Amino acid sequence: MSCGRANEQGAQFCKSCGAKLSQSDNSQQGMNNSASDSDAAFKQNNGYQQYDISENVYVGTTRMTKKEFDKCESIKPITKNLMVAAIITYVIGIISFVVNVIVAGNIFGILDVVIVVGLGLGIQLAKSRACAVALGAYSLFNLIFMMILTGRPGGWLIIICAVYAIIYTFKYQKTWNKYQQTGQL
Template sequence: MENVTKKEFFAKYASKESKDNIKSAAIFSYICAAISVALGLYTHNYSMMFDVVLVIGFGLGIQFARSRVCAVLMLVYSILNVVYMVMSIGRIAGWWLILIGIYAVKGTFNLNKEYKRFLKDGTIPENTKR
């Protein structure tokens, strides 16, 4: 069997579901970051830029490194962020980040499982999008 890196595996053999979940999580994290920038500038709340940096950083880690750590951190951060928003303003806000975290965790963990199976016995996922 050929020696395939995780990056090559993602490009050639990863399932459509894994690719779509990772891509969707990254794109929506950038959209949420852009909305946060706009709201922060509009309301002159520049402390929101810390949130933007975190969300963009996690999004980049999810998109380019396909990092399970970034995916889990995005999910944990988003849950904490929603809890904080409920406690501070009394309503649910920022729940889109939880959805992003769920898609990121699902995509990155599934990709890792597919890659390990490929390395172990050469199994290529059935719904591969080439």
């Protein structure tokens, strides 16, 4: 039961649509797919078939893990964009470290580096919407602070990175939640 796309030998899930490729007896426990099982459930429920949800139960072991989900072809563009956003935060962290801590000698500049790199790690590893939104708020704070301090805006790259991260973390979570509910990508 897949979309027809060729998959790797031994793959449990279709890389394109996320459907389970091989049905085992263990994953079908609790699921009634034949007419006689449905009739038995109807009789068991005293004629109230609407309460028989056994045909709609989706056993948890037939779903992909997040690691398997990230490898699906339809998810790779989203995860790639999240990786790009995270890499940009790392570059911003390195630039901030060099300029603020090494060149200017501002030891408190390390706090900026820790915040930016930490939020980048949250975006890359956890695909965290909270980290993306926090990066956006932090970047706006930096923009306003730079305008007050120097009279001109600064930190545009981190704002662009934050917007990018917010868009793709929300897309990722929306796709993951849809997969969790329906079993389809």
